[in-house]
Amino acid sequence: MTGRVVVLGSLNVDEVWQVARLPRPGETVLALDSQRYAGGKGGNQAVAAARAGARVRMVAAVGADEAGAAYQKRLEAWGIEGALTVVAPGAADVGEVRTGRALITVDATGENAIVVDPGANGCLNESALDALADLGPGDVLLCQLEIPLGIVAAAVRQAAARGARVVVNCAPFAVLPAEVVAAADPLVCNETEAAAFADLGLLPGSWLVTFGAAGCSWDGEQYVAPLVPAAEVVDTTGAGDAFCGALAAALARGATRAEAVAAAHAAGAEAVR
Ligand code: RIB
Numbered sequence: 003m004t005g006r007v008v009v010l011g012s013l014n015v016d017e018v019w020q021v022a023r024l025p026r027p028g029e030t031v032l033a034l035d036s037q038r039y040a041g042g043k044g045g046n047q048a049v050a051a052a053r054a055g056a057r058v059r060m061v062a063a064v065g066a067d068e069a070g071a072a073y074q075k076r077l078e079a080w081g082i083e084g085a086l087t088v089v090a091p092g093a094a095d096v097g098e099v100r101t102g103r104a105l106i107t108v109d110a111t112g113e114n115a116i117v118v119d120p121g122a123n124g125c126l127n128e129s130a131l132d133a134l135a136d137l138g139p140g141d142v143l144l145c146q147l148e149i150p151l152g153i154v155a156a157a158v159r160q161a162a163a164r165g166a167r168v169v170v171n172c173a174p175f176a177v178l179p180a181e182v183v184a185a186a187d188p189l190v191c192n193e194t195e196a197a198a199f200a201d202l203g204l205l206p207g208s209w210l211v212t213f214g215a216a217g218c219s220w221d222g223e224q225y226v227a228p229l230v231p232a233a234e235v236v237d238t239t240g241a242g243d244a245f246c247g248a249l250a251a252a253l254a255r256g257a258t259r260a261e262a263v264a265a266a267h268a269a270g271a272e273a274v275r
Contacts, residue, residue: 005140005166005254007056008133009247010157011044012123012148013086014102015069018239023109033107040076041104042123043146043173046240050247050269051144052082056254061133061157063087063126063149069101070122085133089122099125102148112235112274118174123149131157139165144250146171146243151178158182167253171246172199180204188220190246210249210263212242218263225263228271235274244273 019033048060060082064070070088077084089099102121108114126149134157137143143161145154145168155178158168162185170186172178175195183189183199189206191199196211212218217227248269252262 003140004057004256005142006059006137007048007051007142007144007247007250007254008059008061008137008161008166009044009048009051009144009250010061010130010134010149010154011047011144011146012042012102012118012120013040013045013060013062013064013070013073014042014104014118014123014148015039016041016104016106016239018106018108018237021107021109024107024113024115040073041106041240042102043148043171043243044123045073045077046243047144047146047171047247047250048077048082049080050244050273051251051254052080052247054248054251054265054269056251057083058251059083059085059133061085061130063089063122063130065089065099065101065122066091067100073101085130087122087126087130089125106239108237108239111232112238114237114239116239118148120148126150126153128153128156131160134160134164137161137164137166140254140256141166142169142250142254143167144169144171144246146173146246147176147178148174151176155179155182158185169246169250169253171242173242177202178204183207190242190249192242212245217267220259220263223259225260225267227267230271230274238274241270241273244269 102123188208188210249266
C-alpha cells in the first residue's frame, strides 16, 4: 500500500526578479521583469510530491496575514492536507511575524541567487509535531532546513521511532546532529554540502549527492539525468525541490532507488523548463 508523504518545512512568498546577470557585491542592476509566486522549499517539495501522485500533508507555519491565508487555500487547491500553525502577531520578540518571504534574482541562463526572510517559518515549534503522530511504516517524512533545526531533529527522531522513512534535504546547508544525519534515508545534498558533511565527519545512513545537470549518486551508485538543452533552461529555482518531492513520492509508493531517481530527475528537468 502506498504511504503518505509528510513534508515538514517552509512556506514563502517568492518575489522573483529577472535580470540579465546577477549583481556583484556592491552593484545595482535593473530587473527586466518580476513576479510573485508561492514558494519555500517545503511548499515546493510538497507540491512536487502531490504532482507525482502522493498523498501529501504539509506541516508548516505562516503569519496571520493575507499571504498565510492564501497559502492555506493554495494547499487545498493542490489537494495537500495543510497542518499549518498560524503565528499570532506578537508571538515572537521580533515584532510582526509575517509569512516567510524570499527575494530571488534569476539571470538569463536561469541561474539564481536567493535571500530568505524566514518570518513565521522561524516560529515553528514542537506543537507542530502533533501532525506527525500518525506516521508509520511506508510513510515518508521529508524535511529541509529553512525551519528551526531543533524541530527538524525532533521530527526525524519521532518519524524514525514510528518506523517511517526519513528523507532530509540539507538545504540551505546547516550542521545537523549526527543521529539525524544517520537516520536520513537518504540525506539529499549537493557536492558542496556533501564535502562539508564529510569534513565534519558526519556520515549519513544513506547519501544522495546531486550534481545538477550531471545527475546524482546514491551511496556511490551513479545515475544520469536527462539532458535539458541550455536554451530550454528558464529558471533553476526550485529544481532541487522538484527532485526531492518527486523522490519522496516515488519512495512512498515503494519504488526502487533507480525508479525513484528517474522520477526525481524527470521532475527536476520539468522544473527548470
Ligand atoms: O528552493 C527554492 C526556494 O528556496 C524558493 O521557493 C524560496 O522560497 C526558497 O525557499
